[in-house]
Amino acid sequence: MNPQEKHLLDTFLSLVKIDSESFDEKTIQQFLAARLQELGCKVYVDNAGKKYNTNAKGNVMGFFPGTAKSLPVVLSAHMDTVTPGKQVKPQVTKTRVTSDGTTILGADDKAGLAIILEVLRTLKEQNHLYPPVEVVFTLTEENGMQGAKNLDYKKLKGREGLILDNEEVGKLLVQGPAVNTIEVWVKGLAAHAGVCPEKGISALEVAAYALAQMKLGRVDKETVANFGIVQGGRVTNVVMNELYLKGEARSLNNAKLTKQTAHMKACFEKAVKHFTKKIDGKIRKPEVKFVSVQRYPAVHVSKGHPMVKAVLAAGKKQGLSIRAAASGGGCDANILSGFGFTLPNLGVGCRNCHTTSESLELDEFFKAFQITLSAVLSYRK
Ligand SMILES: [Zn+2]
Known part of the structure; x- marks a missing residue:
């Protein structure tokens, strides 16, 4: 594990230790808003939480300035987890992270949150040209995508990017019913x-x-x-x-x-x-x-879309042949797609989501991070 991977893992572990079952998302919302600010984002929390029954104020949006001229690229993940998600005690081995078996792990979708935070940190530290990034951390995805349904869309300028909320990194979801x-x-x-x-x-x-x-x-x-x-x-x-x-x-x-x-x-x-x-x-x-x-509504991203191509090319560099696939269910990608966003859904390396045997496969997690970073670095519009 290199220092960057170690940092990514530590970020993930700190996130899973924050209880954030759907409707009890206030703590993680505040934590993430503060983290984004530290990373140099202008942060905006909308009022989505007032429109239904959650204790959080709203979805968190972070506006991260770029060094290259481009429209912003959007990166999104959700802040809530399913139950039982309280007092998660992550167990780390050489190859994976699991819970202690009494709770879920919450890699769905804290692995996605951690990757996005680490991508911003890396962009800031490296001397590369990169586009502005608009971060969208949503509430209550696991319970009817209520955060995304009530998101303050007019704050966002970017319309393309990635959602990180899928299991296998080898499968990029480009279609959903x-x-x-x-x-x-x-x-x-x-x-x-x-x-x-x-x-x-x-x-x-x-x-x-x-x-x-x-x-x-x-x-x-x-x-x-x-x-x-x-x-x-x-x-x-x-x-x-x-x-x-x-x-x-x-x-x-x-x-x-x-x-x-x-x-x-x-x-x-x-x-x-x-x-x-x-x-x-x-x-x-x-x-x-x-x-x-x-x-x-449906998700339909063309397989020739530059974001899909960027992910597939970045996967190749990581020794992965990523396949563009269709999902059978719905997630934030469907809601955002209905609002005109093009966001393929990248896997973050988790398995058995929504169960107490949920795990995060570290090799895939690290690769998902590299792929996201490459896709952001190559984005210009
Ligand atoms: Zn999820």
């Missing part, structure tokens, strides 16, 4: 199932009819859809009059997600028509309430 959460309430008509079932409309049959014609599961290469929750019915001798379904649709392509969601809605509308009938001389029809809410 947009997700819609879908809820459907189907109302039929109750009737005695033994005496006069023809006077009822089964909400279950309406839903079944809709689902039978719906594209679900793997819809295409980029799109999937699923219903995972169904609730309805109380007794066997009544035609079911109410049914609730909850599901989601995901796509790497925002337009395809819109199309799939409209298709799912149309299937229910068709079912309403199909089950509309005359009962005792009156037209009766089932009712469907279909509500779709976007959880987050």
Whole structure:
């Protein structure tokens, strides 16, 4: 371990010792704001924390002056951790860091925070030309990306850079799905199932009819859809009059997600028509309430983007062949992407995130640092 790696590791260890479970982020927010200031940043803490239930004031932004003429490059990581993340006792071996097994380690995402701090320190100490850096440390990523959703975006001039919030350094995430959460309430008509079932409309049959014609599961290469929750019915001798379904649709392509969601809605509308009938001389029809809410937009960074190329080239120098890949889930990158940012997500070397067997692989961690540093040094716009 060289002195720089030792410093990076020490920074990481000091960060994991600060409790920062989601919504309890005040201490780490203040710590990081102070660190950025010491490193020569102009620091701004926004008011995101006032918009939901966290004890922190807001997201931390650091404006680090450059020595070369360029738009700023953006580096981002999140400040919170999942649970159990209190009183982490890091155990360091030659190759990795783990917790003592009773908590998570918090390498997700403190390894990312440490790398960014160490990159700034290195830039300051070396005699290189480099662009200005805009640091974005977000709150509450692990709980609905609420920090990123409430970030004061107008403070930022840069639109390109890196997010450091992924496991393997060999995998650079350039795509991530947009997700819609879908809820459907189907109302039929109750009737005695033994005496006069023809006077009822089964909400279950309406839903079944809709689902039978719906594209679900793997819809295409980029799109999937699923219903995972169904609730309805109380007794066997009544035609079911109410049914609730909850599901989601995901796509790497925002337009395809819109199309799939409209298709799912149309299937229910068709079912309403199909089950509309005359009962005792009156037209009766089932009712469907279909509500779709976007959880987050898609990430789509072109594989030829200069930032992707810079990371791949820097990886090569470290003896790594980094592959541009798609993620299945959502993170800050999705939210920032929705606000017009292009931020591939670089792995920091952690494994088994969100578990008590989480680890940080030191070799990868050090490489992720070198790659981030190279990508920043080569950035000009
Ligand atoms: Zn994370």
